[in-house]
Amino acid sequence: MRLGRRSLLAAPLALATPALAQPAWPSRPVRLIIPYATGGGTDLLARAIGEALRPLLPHPVVVENRAGAAGVVGTEVVARAEPDGHTLTAVVSTHIMNRYHLTHLPYDPVTDFTPVAMLSRNTMVLAAGTAQPFADLAQMVAFARANPGRVGTGSTEALSSFIGQELARRTGIETPDVQYRSGGQLMNDVVAGHLPVGWTSTASATPHMQTGRVRILAVSTATRTPFFPEVPTAQEQGVAEFDLAGWVGLLGPAKLPAAIVGRLNALLGQAYADPVLKGRFTAMGIEPDLRPGPALLEAMQHEDRLWAAAAAAGHIQRQQ
Template sequence: MPFHRRGLLLGGLALPFISRASRAQANWPARTVHVTVPYSPGGGTDVFARLLAEGLRSVVGQSLVVENRVGGNGVIGSQQVSRADADGYSLAVVTNTHTMNKYAMQAVPFDPVTDFTPISLLSSFPMVIAASASAPYKDVAGLIAYAKAHPGEISFGSSEASTSYGGNEFARLAGIKIEEVAYRGGAPLMNDIVAGNLPLGWTSILSAGPYFRNDRVRILAVTSASRSPLQPEIPTAAEAGLPGYGFAGWYGMLGPVGMKPDTAEAIHAANLKAVALPQYRQRFTELGADLKMLGPQDFAAYLRQEDSRWAEASKAGLIKPLQ
């Protein structure tokens, strides 16, 4: 390869060059870092990313600027980061919709796995199954029994690819038929449940948070394999009547493809330190975050598994095309 030939010609001169480059990467960050959130301000991902950035500022002693770049179900902001320099100063915090968009949209201008550098799987978070208080069931077992007795009479709301999958996978495993109604966000979905216009919906635990104490909403279950530290009294769907059902969203940090491995590792190490700070850890827990982080290599393997999972789900008709 040309690099090796040049190294042989330069002899000992190549070693100081490599050493200086290594030191430069180890000193990340030397200037302001820009973190793109490709979703709306005030949403769960935005709140999480800004709290993480606050912790990172304390750890690395540099400014981190969080920017919302909204559009295309997260595609526009992610594309911007994919085209940036892979030097560790342009990062993105995304959710599992980043990998699902490939199967829910007609065209995505990048590959969600190969066109990015995985840095950290930051946290997983559960969805919730929310029902109107006027619905004729009070728990997951009752929902399944009613749906079997009244096939096709129940509709459920979804707001993007992951909540669509959550509802359709639930129906598949339960052997029931429920009709999907697409919403443009978790807030209007929950508003219709509160008003009694929608009997059932899948949404993030953050979107449902303001309704936990609302007597017009029943939170039937969380979708994750284990209970959420945010609301530990809410059972999992598996505990409540549907064994084998387990699905959670996640937050992850990505950079442009081609980032040096030691830079990615340095950023991941800073993330670990940031979430461990006592003044931030409780606030992350209040967001429903589990903070079971994965580093660059493990996150890369996780993304490949996610891609395979969504490919199979799409073939099975469990991910509906976005309108």
């Protein structure tokens, strides 16, 4: 079949159209929005991952802290962003719990996002200053029982707040919740003696252990953490069936193309295999737990069921 001049001119344009519709990713720096203040475990994790990804990408991953409203301020930016892979967020598991803790959420924590990957497991630890008049969980509970309301318990988001109040509920003590914007700020006050105790991640606690002014009283999970193997769990210290932990997950806006999600997972796999990043994780007290988007979605749905039941039982109070 003979083609006319017009057909020959149109053919290259037709062949080029699909390529133009699928620009290479990333075509500019990737914003990784951390909806919490600097210095906390999620911030440290994100910055370490961003540095590890730098040699693997043509453009850098720029970590941007947008703290406020229990993580909602920064997370909403991602929910409203174009689903082109250039705006992502790393959130803790209370991203889901906020649905039951806050009076208003400007997005659906599940359906308005694309789960990209699980990044880490967050074992929470109960940190106390060495100047406090208690050296273990039993002594803290006894002191709090004898001094109602005097053992303020620091928290940084809904999960750590829930863990603190759940421990108080199960042990029959009164420990007012003292809220912080990040684990780094919480730990600074523990070290300085301004805050009696606080629930925070191993990543937030680890940098302060060399000061000699901090001790870990308990961990929140059923098994001990490898970062503080000498510290018994709350269960071991008499709080039956106490097993609460969180995670950090990487999310993009809803309708993020599967090709970009797959590319991100491949890059993360390369970064996590790097011995340098593995060493940084260990030094910072981070428990890496890299899993793909479907596993993160399953964890999010599980959290949704868990917190819905806790709210129905009255164990989660709406923020006023």
